[in-house]
Amino acid sequence: MNENYLSLNLATTRQQWGFAEAVDGCLRHGVTAIAPWRDQIAKIGLSEAAAIVRDNKLRVTGVCRGGMFPADTPAGRQAAIDDNLHAIDEAAALNADCLVLVVGGLPGSSKDIAGARAMVHDGIAAMLPHANASGVKLAIEPLHPMYAADRACVNTIDQALDICEDLGETVGVAIDVYHVWWDPNLAAAIARAGRMNRIFAHHICDWLVPTRDMLLDRGMMGDGVIDLKGIRAMIEAAGYNGPQEVEIFSSENWWKKDGDEVVRTCLERFSTVC
Amino acid sequence: MNENYLSLNLATTRQQWGFAEAVDGCLRHGVTAIAPWRDQIAKIGLSEAAAIVRDNKLRVTGVCRGGMFPADTPAGRQAAIDDNLHAIDEAAALNADCLVLVVGGLPGSSKDIAGARAMVHDGIAAMLPHANASGVKLAIEPLHPMYAADRACVNTIDQALDICEDLGETVGVAIDVYHVWWDPNLAAAIARAGRMNRIFAHHICDWLVPTRDMLLDRGMMGDGVIDLKGIRAMIEAAGYNGPQEVEIFSSENWWKKDGDEVVRTCLERFSTVC
Numbered sequence: 001m002n003e004n005y006l007s008l009n010l011a012t013t014r015q016q017w018g019f020a021e022a023v024d025g026c027l028r029h030g031v032t033a034i035a036p037w038r039d040q041i042a043k044i045g046l047s048e049a050a051a052i053v054r055d056n057k058l059r060v061t062g063v064c065r066g067g068m069f070p071a072d073t074p075a076g077r078q079a080a081i082d083d084n085l086h087a088i089d090e091a092a093a094l095n096a097d098c099l100v101l102v103v104g105g106l107p108g109s110s111k112d113i114a115g116a117r118a119m120v121h122d123g124i125a126a127m128l129p130h131a132n133a134s135g136v137k138l139a140i141e142p143l144h145p146m147y148a149a150d151r152a153c154v155n156t157i158d159q160a161l162d163i164c165e166d167l168g169e170t171v172g173v174a175i176d177v178y179h180v181w182w183d184p185n186l187a188a189a190i191a192r193a194g195r196m197n198r199i200f201a202h203h204i205c206d207w208l209v210p211t212r213d214m215l216l217d218r219g220m221m222g223d224g225v226i227d228l229k230g231i232r233a234m235i236e237a238a239g240y241n242g243p244q245e246v247e248i249f250s251s252e253n254w255w256k257k258d259g260d261e262v263v264r265t266c267l268e269r270f271s272t273v274c
Numbered sequence: 275m276n277e278n279y280l281s282l283n284l285a286t287t288r289q290q291w292g293f294a295e296a297v298d299g300c301l302r303h304g305v306t307a308i309a310p311w312r313d314q315i316a317k318i319g320l321s322e323a324a325a326i327v328r329d330n331k332l333r334v335t336g337v338c339r340g341g342m343f344p345a346d347t348p349a350g351r352q353a354a355i356d357d358n359l360h361a362i363d364e365a366a367a368l369n370a371d372c373l374v375l376v377v378g379g380l381p382g383s384s385k386d387i388a389g390a391r392a393m394v395h396d397g398i399a400a401m402l403p404h405a406n407a408s409g410v411k412l413a414i415e416p417l418h419p420m421y422a423a424d425r426a427c428v429n430t431i432d433q434a435l436d437i438c439e440d441l442g443e444t445v446g447v448a449i450d451v452y453h454v455w456w457d458p459n460l461a462a463a464i465a466r467a468g469r470m471n472r473i474f475a476h477h478i479c480d481w482l483v484p485t486r487d488m489l490l491d492r493g494m495m496g497d498g499v500i501d502l503k504g505i506r507a508m509i510e511a512a513g514y515n516g517p518q519e520v521e522i523f524s525s526e527n528w529w530k531k532d533g534d535e536v537v538r539t540c541l542e543r544f545s546t547v548c
Contacts, residue, residue, distance in 0.1 A: 209424050
């Protein structure tokens with residue numbers, strides 16, 4: 001079954017809409033898949049969020065986000081794991097396809113990226129039993145290398161898949177074109193992820209030239225340089241035909257526009273350039 | 275012979291000093307290796323620059339920069355090659371260790387990064403006979419993936435080495451810690467470069483957290499998160515013991531300081547954290 005329809009990651013309309021308003025906005029445009037953030041869930045309350053999802057038969061393509069494992073003390077690492085257990089419960093309550101993991105960067109004043117990567121592996125391993133017991137898949141999201149220091153020290157699909165191989169079939173990857181489009185090994189890495197049956201999510205947006213802010217200047221599909229159709233073809237050839245989730249952080253552009261205009265534009269671009 | 279001394283890439287004091295002033299500044303602090311940029315050479319004139327290098331027995335660890343191969347027309351690509359032939363002549367006149375190649379990004383409105391990468395390969399191949407006849411080694415500098423769209427579509431050491439393998443022993447890599455520190459495959463890639471005898475330059479600076487500008491906010495060694503000693507150890511184990519070339523673009527900090535203070539700080543950090 002081809003389920004390649006659009007999902008709205010609710011960060012895309014974070015400045016315009018809370019959880020309920022975003023769902024209303026999506027439904028006005030026929031969008032029936034969403035990916036909320038934990039702060040958005042917390043604000044409305046988990047049970048209310050779950051009721052909205054259930055009552056409207058929404059598909060939740062992911063909950064954003066768990067992760068942030070590295071810390072410079074054992075207590076700090078345990079606190080991160082504990083928080084991730086709560087995130088699993090939220091993903092389970094929303095019947096989400098996966099919990100997205102943004103794994104975290106270098107802890108404290110550390111320069112030991114290999115050590116941070118080991119903490120990520122161990123953190124995921126520690127949360128995995130609860131995830132499996134809850135039926136929640138974990139999707140490691142490799143982040144662009146420009147976030148290696150402060151957000152995620154897992155920076156390529158292959159690196160994520162090495163962790164997945166070690167931890168088992170319920171740990172996969174969220175492939176966000178923004179983070180991976182530049183990878184010289186992209187085609188082979190996506191094919192490998194497909195062979196492993198570990199593509200759990202497909203996120204889209206675009207890379208603007210110039211990019212004016214390292215975090216909050218993502219582009220609408222079609223406004224940048226990413227070969228969205230080409231990467232989609234790789235992902236489909238690898239066996240993933242699920243929704244494409246639009247995730248745009250855009251403090252100076254899309255976050256300033258009317259939410260309906262944003263969703264309308266996402267749908268239009270989805271039908272033309274994705 | 276261990277030649278692991280400091281070289282000053284003259285971009286580091288670009289706002290303070292021209293070519294001749296920078297050499298004077300270096301000599302005041304006992305620095306006898308430099309890497310000038312082509313605009314700095316052009317401003318003083320190639321013959322005068324060569325005379326300064328010769329008279330002061332300077333080592334030129336690289337000329338910055340050739341490259342920028344992709345273009346959306348054959349004429350544009352040929353113009354880039356022609357310009358690179360001039361760059362070879364300048365590197366030869368200064369007896370530089372190498373001509374550094376920043377290979378260029380996506381041409382025009384292209385989204386075809388594989389096509390851009392092919393143009394890079396073909397551009398280097400086209401300039402190679404003149405480089406070899408001139409005794410000038412070509413050092414491909416893999417740039418951080420955040421520059422893939424607009425500056426360099428060669429983004430990892432391994433990717434550069436694949437090109438080097440195809441083009442022969444006079445095409446190698448300039449390893450800049452700023453661009454490669456995040457690479458999960460870094461140790462293996464440096465070891466491979468060593469086995470191929472293709473490490474032609476070692477550039478240093480630091481990655482600041484936060485990084486406020488994608489181009490002009492590089493840090494002084496020790497002020498960021500890069501494990502400089504660790505990467506140096508990998509490079510030395512791979513057989514390269516040449517100078518470490520400091521290259522810092524810093525519009526809001528180091529470019530605003532007195533040039534002598536910059537050089538003094540580079541030397542102090544070189545002796546403590548590199």
